[in-house]
Amino acid sequence: MILQKMPLKTMNSKFIIKALVLVCFISFNFINAQEIIDEEKPKIEKAKDTVVNKSRVKADGVAAVVGDFILLESDLDREIAQLEAQGADLKDVTRCELFGSLLEGKLYAHQAIQDSVLVNELYIQGLVDQQIQGMLAQANKGIDDLIEFYKKDSEEALREEMYEINKNAYLAQEMRKKITDEIEVTPEEVRQFFNSIPEDERPIFGTELKLAEIVIIPEVTEEAKQAVIDKLKGFKKDVENGSSFTTKVLVYSDDAASKSNGGLYQLNRKQPRMVKEFRDVAFSLQEGEISEPFETDFGYHIIYLEKIRGQVYDVRHILLRPELTQDAIQKAKDEIDMVRSKIVDGTLTFAQAAREFSDEEKTKFEDGQMTNPTTQDFNFELTKMDTELYTQIQGLKDGEISPVIEDADRINRLKFKILTVTDRIDDHKADFARDYLKIKDLALQDKQVEAIGKWQKKTITETYIKINGEYRDCDFQNNWLKNQ
Numbered sequence: 001m002i003l004q005k006m007p008l009k010t011m012n013s014k015f016i017i018k019a020l021v022l023v024c025f026i027s028f029n030f031i032n033a034q035e036i037i038d039e040e041k042p043k044i045e046k047a048k049d050t051v052v053n054k055s056r057v058k059a060d061g062v063a064a065v066v067g068d069f070i071l072l073e074s075d076l077d078r079e080i081a082q083l084e085a086q087g088a089d090l091k092d093v094t095r096c097e098l099f100g101s102l103l104e105g106k107l108y109a110h111q112a113i114q115d116s117v118l119v120n121e122l123y124i125q126g127l128v129d130q131q132i133q134g135m136l137a138q139a140n141k142g143i144d145d146l147i148e149f150y151k152k153d154s155e156e157a158l159r160e161e162m163y164e165i166n167k168n169a170y171l172a173q174e175m176r177k178k179i180t181d182e183i184e185v186t187p188e189e190v191r192q193f194f195n196s197i198p199e200d201e202r203p204i205f206g207t208e209l210k211l212a213e214i215v216i217i218p219e220v221t222e223e224a225k226q227a228v229i230d231k232l233k234g235f236k237k238d239v240e241n242g243s244s245f246t247t248k249v250l251v252y253s254d255d256a257a258s259k260s261n262g263g264l265y266q267l268n269r270k271q272p273r274m275v276k277e278f279r280d281v282a283f284s285l286q287e288g289e290i291s292e293p294f295e296t297d298f299g300y301h302i303i304y305l306e307k308i309r310g311q312v313y314d315v316r317h318i319l320l321r322p323e324l325t326q327d328a329i330q331k332a333k334d335e336i337d338m339v340r341s342k343i344v345d346g347t348l349t350f351a352q353a354a355r356e357f358s359d360e361e362k363t364k365f366e367d368g369q370m371t372n373p374t375t376q377d378f379n380f381e382l383t384k385m386d387t388e389l390y391t392q393i394q395g396l397k398d399g400e401i402s403p404v405i406e407d408a409d410r411i412n413r414l415k416f417k418i419l420t421v422t423d424r425i426d427d428h429k430a431d432f433a434r435d436y437l438k439i440k441d442l443a444l445q446d447k448q449v450e451a452i453g454k455w456q457k458k459t460i461t462e463t464y465i466k467i468n469g470e471y472r473d474c475d476f477q478n479n480w481l482k483n484q
Helices: 013-023 073-085 095-114 121-139 143-149 155-180 187-195 222-240 245-252 276-284 326-344 350-357 387-393 436-462 469-473
Strands: 062-066 069-072 208-216 264-268 294-296 299-309 312-320 379-381 405-407 415-425 465-467
Touching (some): 062 073, 062 095, 069 073, 069 095, 073 095, 095 155, 095 436, 121 143, 121 155, 121 264, 143 155, 155 436, 187 436, 208 326, 208 350, 208 387, 222 245, 245 312, 264 276, 276 294, 276 299, 326 350, 326 415
Antiparallel strands (some): 062 069, 062 465, 208 379, 208 415, 299 312, 405 415
């Protein structure tokens, strides 16, 4: 959900709080029994009261209709409770403002259906599975307790309702992407945007660091590779003789992302998502066939092609990562210690050592310089840095070499690295040349918000919308009331 347009140059704490509300919006809330209410029902409190007011007592009913969707009184109350549970600060956000955001969500979802936006059903089902598993783990109770808590008749009813909620949120998200995905800004538009901000209102960017790394990854032996290949061949033979592929996934697979739903992925020839080797093998199989073991950067796999539905392939896979020997681990540790010593005693510069020794292909040819995955430049704003990375460089002085750090990622279960701060830029007012990429992002956001605003204004006039009860007194920025 996106609020009505607010110029980025006047962003304040209230806007940031509201942005947090909208980021958190796609949350887990249920649509209970629907009861049409009298739109002139008594008003318990003025609609301008903030959402954190706990004294509201109202009967549930239809607060609004947007196209094919309805919005219940209880939907808003549950959304407030959910946001508070997530830690959102709502003291400066009114019920009317949050209600308007909920209306936007319904508008997006309704229009997505009109525009025939496709729903990734397997993704939604996987999301429901993850949510249920998460709720069970958090509550430390069984599925029957969950069914009772949400007042459902069965697990199937619970899942069906969760599916609809997640599907509508997915539709809204895809509709927003459809509106904004092709929007770009030219360098001239960025310049005009920057020049339109008064000097005393230009944003202050926090302290930024440039970081470099050297990474040594323990080498996997040929024996360890062959061991997982043989194991996967054994799994294939077992399944062909009647064993369950899904059970093998749940017991053995190292792919945490798909393990909980039996290793299931949905591939579409028109929408590449998986790595090339995975896709090539999957699309070469016949329905019901199991592949031979094959390698990707993540390890070794076998794929079972469960079903073909037009361009969509439903596949299950098992991932195994070869074990690391103690000798390989010690060798990597000794190497990183040696490299660090040579840098500290001046035998090598950090840049030279990175080019000569680092196993991290993304950074070694940049003298070890790390790229910020968010901004795609070399600067890391201290207050926005990944928590784990911040912990690793916290307290490092410029040019100082960190102790050896043990780390891991999706591809490597263990790696050793050292870090250094190559440059530091203190808090400063936005400068067009130095901060061009950040300013470009702000200009793009401003243009996207403007496009969203135009789309909302047009779509609201073309869509059946009915606002009931006290919300007819809200001072919406969008014309939700039209001629009501």
